[in-house]
Structure formats: structure tokens, C-alpha cells
Amino acid sequence: MVLQKRLNYGFNGYQVPVIPRASRSARGRGTIKKKPDNNQIQAFEMLASVAGNFLQKNESSDPKNVVFVEDPCSFCGTNIKDKYEDERRSFMRDSFDHGACSEIASAFVPSMQGKHDNHRGMGDSSFLDNHLEGQGQNVLEREDERIKRRSVNGKTIHIKGCSDGLIEPCHKVSKHCSLANNAEKPSLECRKHLDSFPNGFTSRKLVNRDDDENLVRCTQLNSKNNNTSGAPPDMPKLKDASPIMSAIEESSSIVGQQAHSGSRACNVKLSIKSFKVPELFIDIPETATIGSLKRTVMEAVTTILGDELHVGILLQGKKVRDDSKTLIQTGISQDDKRHRLGFMLEPRHTPISPTSYNDDPCFLTTSSRKKLSRQSTSLTLQQGTYNVSKERSMIKIESCAKGDLNIVSSLEDTSTNNNMSKCRALVAVPAINMEALAVVPFWRKSGNPDFAQRRIRRPFSVLEVEALVQAVEKLRTGRWRDVKQRAFDHAKHRTYVDLKDKWKTLVHTARISPQQRRGEPVPQELLDRVLAAHAYWSQHQCKHQLKPL
DNA sequence: GTTAGGG
DNA sequence: CCCTAAC
Structure with a gap:
């Protein structure tokens, strides 16, 4: 070797x-x-x-491109831009220590995604090594904890996007602009407002001018598709007042209907x-x-x-x-x-x-x-x-x-x-x-037949097992094509090979203790019949197939 | 195309 | 479920 x-x-x-x-x-x-x-x-x-x-595209999708609409925060006077920069750098430092599950991190800070990838690149094997040594789980768990902390501490960066011209979703948010940055001590006021946010995330009065990094974005899907606002195609389109206002002001769970009362429900468009x-x-x-x-x-x-x-x-x-x-x-x-x-x-x-x-x-x-x-x-x-x-x-x-x-x-x-x-x-x-x-x-x-895929797993139901047992009892083991024809003729996804395999596993299942069995339990009565039929046909088969010496 | 049995 | 030798 x-x-x-x-x-x-x-x-x-x-x-x-x-x-x-x-x-x-x-x-x-x-x-x-x-x-x-x-x-x-x-x-x-x-x-x-x-x-x-x-x-x-890392550079173009860099969160630096975030444009701050109102700065400093009109409520607490903090300079948002500086805070954001601090936060961004801090996050970058953290991230570099944890290549694992960058997707997870990016779920919270989407625009950082590229940086993760860039940093790791091909051939960066530190994380690989962890996995190869069976420590991947630990990495994941640690990362999980990190992410939670990050989120809890308000490091989640929520970037508000532009809407079309009909509304200004950020309108009232600025008043409550909250800055929770675990690197700095947020003011009490800010903490208070942070707490009042639904789901504990912070909302910032930011407008992201760079849409490139968005993997999922709100966009105009079809040029023929009711572009009434004249908004740029890449801009999200919410035709109604943004419920985030009421959500924040009510400082309670989001009840969208309230925000939309009196107006028709609008479509959320995703591309x-x-x-x-x-x-x-x-x-x-x-x-x-x-x-x-x-x-x-x-x-x-x-x-x-x-x-x-x-x-x-x-x-x-x-x-x-x-x-x-x-x-x-x-x-x-x-x-x-x-x-x-x-x-x-x-x-x-x-x-x-x-x-x-x-x-x-x-x-x-x-x-x-x-x-x-x-x-x-x-x-x-x-x-x-x-x-x-x-x-x-x-x-x-x-x-x-x-x-x-x-x-x-x-x-x-x-x-x-x-x-x-x-x-x-x-x-x-x-x-x-x-x-x-x-x-x-x-x-x-x-259409290349070489690209066939593994079939999906479709566990047999008790009813199917019942049908199989009955058919095998009537016919015998080994006549799987007949069994198929008799009991599963219309079940296109069950081939006679499947039936043969299922019988094999049924026999095995019947022989092991109930504690060892998995999946949907097969009634013992059926399993007994499986063993009986299997024994019977085995003997029967032997009688005919045993060659006289 | 079917069957049997290992993976 | 997949694969394949053997029929």
C-alpha cells in the first residue's frame, strides 16, 4: 500500500x-x-x-459601502459611523479566528461573507485539520456560542434597505436608533431601546447602497411586472407602510396585521x-x-x-x-x-x-x-x-x-x-x-444519463409491509417480480428489487429484539408472519432445490 | 429482464 | 438503496 x-x-x-x-x-x-x-x-x-x-466581489460588497443617513444618532448622540467602523473591525478580528461556519456568521452579518471566504481561501487547512481530527463539532459548537453571544450583545448588524418612493421605512427609526456594541459600553438609553426591539436585534438607520452582495434580495423580477414605483430594479419594493415602525413603537411582538390594517396586503417579492x-x-x-x-x-x-x-x-x-x-x-x-x-x-x-x-x-x-x-x-x-x-x-x-x-x-x-x-x-x-x-x-x-441520482429513501409503511407479507405468503420468496405485480403493481417507486430488499430487512427485523428496531414500528403480528413465511418457503424451497447427492 | 446476495 | 454476478 x-x-x-x-x-x-x-x-x-x-x-x-x-x-x-x-x-x-x-x-x-x-x-x-x-x-x-x-x-x-x-x-x-x-x-x-x-x-x-x-x-x-469582496471589495464591492464590503460593508464599508454602507451609507449612513443620519449621523450621529439623534437620540443618544453617538456617532454611528464610528461605531459601525469599530464594530466592523472587531467583527473582522473575531471572524478571522473562526473560519468555521462562516455561513453562520454571515447569517447575522451577511456582508461579511466575502471577507470570510477571502481570508480562508483555498488551502487554508486550519479548520480542515480540526475536522479531520474529529473536532469539527467542537468548532461548530463554539461558533454557535459565539454567534449567540454576538447576537445577544447586539453585534448583529441590521442594515435597513431602501424602499421605493412610496414610503420611508426608516423614518421613525432614527429617533430610536440604538447602538449596542459589546466592544463599547452602550449608553443606558441605548440599552433600553435595544431591549425594546423585537427579537433583540438592533436596527440602525443605515442605507446600504451596495446591492451586489445580496444573495437574496428584493428586486423587480420582471420588467413587465407592475413596476409602478419607478424604483430601481435592485431596490426592494414594499408598497405599504413598513410595519417596523409600529413594531418598534409598540415595543412588542410584531403584529403585522396591525400595521397593515386598512390597507391591502402587499406582495413581498423575492428574487x-x-x-x-x-x-x-x-x-x-x-x-x-x-x-x-x-x-x-x-x-x-x-x-x-x-x-x-x-x-x-x-x-x-x-x-x-x-x-x-x-x-x-x-x-x-x-x-x-x-x-x-x-x-x-x-x-x-x-x-x-x-x-x-x-x-x-x-x-x-x-x-x-x-x-x-x-x-x-x-x-x-x-x-x-x-x-x-x-x-x-x-x-x-x-x-x-x-x-x-x-x-x-x-x-x-x-x-x-x-x-x-x-x-x-x-x-x-x-x-x-x-x-x-x-x-x-x-x-x-x-439530459445526460450519466448524471443519475440516488433515489430518495421511502420507508415502507405498515400497509405496504402488510401487502408484501401477504403476497409472499401466497407466492413465495424469490418470485419478486410476481410479488411486485401482485401487490405493488401501481407503486411505481417500488421495484421488485426493493421488495426483495424489504423482505430481507423484514426478516432481519423480526429476528432482532424490539429495542434494536428502528423506524416506524412494524406490528409484531406481521413480523411473526414474516418469520413463518420465511421459514416455510425456505423449507419448501430446499425440498425442491436440494440436489440429490 | 430477474434473482440473490454483498455493500 | 445500490451494485452486480449469475442466470
């Missing part, structure tokens, strides 16, 4: 351009083949190119310009060729995007779980520039276990992470380190679902299942460019 030095590259957050969704590959199953074709190479180069663009692939770590021999590196990265990217996913919504770094809440109630519509709004990809089938999704996957405890690691591939991808172990090289994908990943799965994909309601909540623009929103598995577009 030859020991090879391996090179580690950290790819933190590629910006993946929005690509029209294509139909599922003809093959529909299987794995990613090793030989990439031109489409794959092109796709990779496109990824790299976009990633490069993103990095280069998601690009989607970010979660962090990838590539571990590849130094003897590997550039071409194989490209392919390796491509495989990692396609793998991570390959699973069926649905969209998670993050607001202020926190998951919004209540699908029935309105944008107003959650405060999304008040967040003019969507700085607090993030999208993330989650497995379509959320585990039933209540401990599994208690909080953000990145911050699972070790035990729960272990537990999750036994779940499906898609889950593993989301929860922790997933090994796409292929012959030549090992790809470690560190997937952190937390942060303003700004990833969204295909709108169509999302709506085909039971997620329409969730989806509708965010895509409230009928004239939205469907092509632009359809994102996920972009290789489907190529």
Missing part, C-alpha cells in the same frame, strides 16, 4: 448560478459515473468561475439570484490530475445537490418552522433587504424523531449526530460529514445546513409534494421567472 500525501482544499460556499431545472434523467437511478463529459466539465468551470466572481453549495472539503492525492480534481469537485457538488431537498427558511439565523405564519407575522416582509432571511436545503423527509431536528443540524449534539448518521444519505449529507468514497479519491463533504446558504430547491420539485403551502409562502410573485427559480439538480438539464 502506498501512502500518499493528500491535499486538502476547502471550498466554502460556491455560488451556483440559477439554472433551469430539467427533467429527471432517463435512467432515473444509479450513481454518478466517473467519466465526466463536456457538460460536466463546463458545469464545473462555470461553478469555479462564479465562485471566483464572488470572491472578487434568488444564486444558490450556494454548502462547504465542501476535497481530499485528493497530490498525484491526481487537474482533470480528476475537477471531476472530484463536480462529483461532490452533484452529490450534495442530488438528493431530494426542500427549502428551509431561516430568519435571523433561526429556523422558521411554523408554515402557517405569514410573512408579516414572521417579520420577513419588514426586512427590506432580506438580510436576515436565508434559505437552506433540507432533506425532504424530515426524521420523525423529535430529537433529530431540535435545532439546526449544524449544532446537533454528538449523540444526536451519531443517531442521524444512521439515517439516509440525504440526511447524512445535511447533518455532518459524508463520505463519497470513490475509488481514487475520498471526498469529504462538510455540509452545514445552517446559515444564509441561500439555496433553494426547484420550485416545481417543492410543490409536487405536500410542500406547496410552504413554498407559496415565499414565492408570492406569480409572474416570477420560473426558469430562474428552478434550480436543483442542474445536471438534469443536460
Whole structure:
């Protein structure tokens, strides 16, 4: 065995351009083949190119570009600009010590994202080393704590955006401008006002003139789409009075309806310009060729995007779980520039276990992470380190679902299942460019059968088990095609191989103790029948197949 | 195309 | 669920 030095590259957050969704590959199953074709190479180069663009945009997306409207604060007299600069520098110092989960940090300070990436760059292996030594979790937890502190201490920078000409959302905010900076001692007045803010975030009278860094932004989606205000296309458009005023003045929880009473509900328009692939770590021999590196990265990217996913919504770094809440109630519509709004990809089938999704996957405890690691591939991808172990090289994908990943799965994909309601909540623009929103598995577009994806995990229901048992009892084990025809003829997603596999696991399940079983419990009565049928047909089969010596 | 069995 | 040898 030859020991090879391996090179580690950290790819933190590629910006993946929005690509029209294509139909599922003809093959529909299987794995990613090793030989990439031109489409794959092109796709990779496109990824790299976009990633490069993103990095280069660091300067233009620098938060320095923030323009201060009212300075100093009319309430407490503090010089906002200076405070902001201090804060920014302080944050930069902190950030440099913690490369981990920059997405998380950026969920709170979105415009810092580029700096993180720039600092880390490719080949910065300090964080990698941590992970390789199994300390990634600690890093994450520490980062989690940091972020919390940062947020609690008011280091969250909330940049108010421009609205169209109809309203001035910042109008009354200036009076209550609060500056909570944990590097400095905020005045008592400021503390008081900080406390009065909903969700504990601070609002500053700032206008961000630089829209470039916004991954999710409010924009004019279609030139034909009711541009009545004449506002620049990149500017957020809220046609109604911003509820943030009432929220602040009432110093209570946001009740959007109050702010909107007497006026028609307005649409919140979102345009998601690009989607970010979660962090990838590539571990590849130094003897590997550039071409194989490209392919390796491509495989990692396609793998991570390959699973069926649905969209998670993050607001202020926190998951919004209540699908029935309105944008107003959650405060999304008040967040003019969507700085607090993030999208993330989650497995379509959320585990039933209540401990599994208690909080953000990145911050699972070790035990729960272990537990999750036994779940499906898609889950593993989301929860922790997933090994796409292929012959030549090992790809470690560190997937952190937390942060303003700004990833969204295909709108169509999302709506085909039971997620329409969730989806509708965010895509409230009928004239939205469907092509632009359809994102996920972009290789489907190529129609290349080599880009088949792993099927999603679809656990058998008790009813299905019942049907399977009954069919096997009637027919016998081994006649899986007949079993399929008899009991699962209309279940397109159940192949006879699936049925055979399920029977295998059923037999195994029946033989182990109930404590060792996982998933939806199968009634003992069914398991007994499984064992009985299995024994019976085994004997029966033996009788006929035993060759006379 | 099916089946069996390892991964 | 995937992969594949064997039929």
C-alpha cells in the first residue's frame, strides 16, 4: 500500500448560478459515473468561475459601502459611523479566528461573507485539520456560542434597505436608533431601546447602497411586472407602510396585521439570484490530475445537490418552522433587504424523531449526530460529514445546513409534494421567472444519463409491509417480480428489487429484539408472519432445490 | 429482464 | 438503496 500525501482544499460556499431545472434523467437511478463529459466539465468551470466572481466581489460588497443617513444618532448622540467602523473591525478580528461556519456568521452579518471566504481561501487547512481530527463539532459548537453571544450583545448588524418612493421605512427609526456594541459600553438609553426591539436585534438607520452582495434580495423580477414605483430594479419594493415602525413603537411582538390594517396586503417579492453549495472539503492525492480534481469537485457538488431537498427558511439565523405564519407575522416582509432571511436545503423527509431536528443540524449534539448518521444519505449529507468514497479519491463533504446558504430547491420539485403551502409562502410573485427559480439538480438539464441520482429513501409503511407479507405468503420468496405485480403493481417507486430488499430487512427485523428496531414500528403480528413465511418457503424451497447427492 | 446476495 | 454476478 502506498501512502500518499493528500491535499486538502476547502471550498466554502460556491455560488451556483440559477439554472433551469430539467427533467429527471432517463435512467432515473444509479450513481454518478466517473467519466465526466463536456457538460460536466463546463458545469464545473462555470461553478469555479462564479465562485471566483464572488470572491472578487469582496471589495464591492464590503460593508464599508454602507451609507449612513443620519449621523450621529439623534437620540443618544453617538456617532454611528464610528461605531459601525469599530464594530466592523472587531467583527473582522473575531471572524478571522473562526473560519468555521462562516455561513453562520454571515447569517447575522451577511456582508461579511466575502471577507470570510477571502481570508480562508483555498488551502487554508486550519479548520480542515480540526475536522479531520474529529473536532469539527467542537468548532461548530463554539461558533454557535459565539454567534449567540454576538447576537445577544447586539453585534448583529441590521442594515435597513431602501424602499421605493412610496414610503420611508426608516423614518421613525432614527429617533430610536440604538447602538449596542459589546466592544463599547452602550449608553443606558441605548440599552433600553435595544431591549425594546423585537427579537433583540438592533436596527440602525443605515442605507446600504451596495446591492451586489445580496444573495437574496428584493428586486423587480420582471420588467413587465407592475413596476409602478419607478424604483430601481435592485431596490426592494414594499408598497405599504413598513410595519417596523409600529413594531418598534409598540415595543412588542410584531403584529403585522396591525400595521397593515386598512390597507391591502402587499406582495413581498423575492428574487434568488444564486444558490450556494454548502462547504465542501476535497481530499485528493497530490498525484491526481487537474482533470480528476475537477471531476472530484463536480462529483461532490452533484452529490450534495442530488438528493431530494426542500427549502428551509431561516430568519435571523433561526429556523422558521411554523408554515402557517405569514410573512408579516414572521417579520420577513419588514426586512427590506432580506438580510436576515436565508434559505437552506433540507432533506425532504424530515426524521420523525423529535430529537433529530431540535435545532439546526449544524449544532446537533454528538449523540444526536451519531443517531442521524444512521439515517439516509440525504440526511447524512445535511447533518455532518459524508463520505463519497470513490475509488481514487475520498471526498469529504462538510455540509452545514445552517446559515444564509441561500439555496433553494426547484420550485416545481417543492410543490409536487405536500410542500406547496410552504413554498407559496415565499414565492408570492406569480409572474416570477420560473426558469430562474428552478434550480436543483442542474445536471438534469443536460439530459445526460450519466448524471443519475440516488433515489430518495421511502420507508415502507405498515400497509405496504402488510401487502408484501401477504403476497409472499401466497407466492413465495424469490418470485419478486410476481410479488411486485401482485401487490405493488401501481407503486411505481417500488421495484421488485426493493421488495426483495424489504423482505430481507423484514426478516432481519423480526429476528432482532424490539429495542434494536428502528423506524416506524412494524406490528409484531406481521413480523411473526414474516418469520413463518420465511421459514416455510425456505423449507419448501430446499425440498425442491436440494440436489440429490 | 430477474434473482440473490454483498455493500 | 445500490451494485452486480449469475442466470
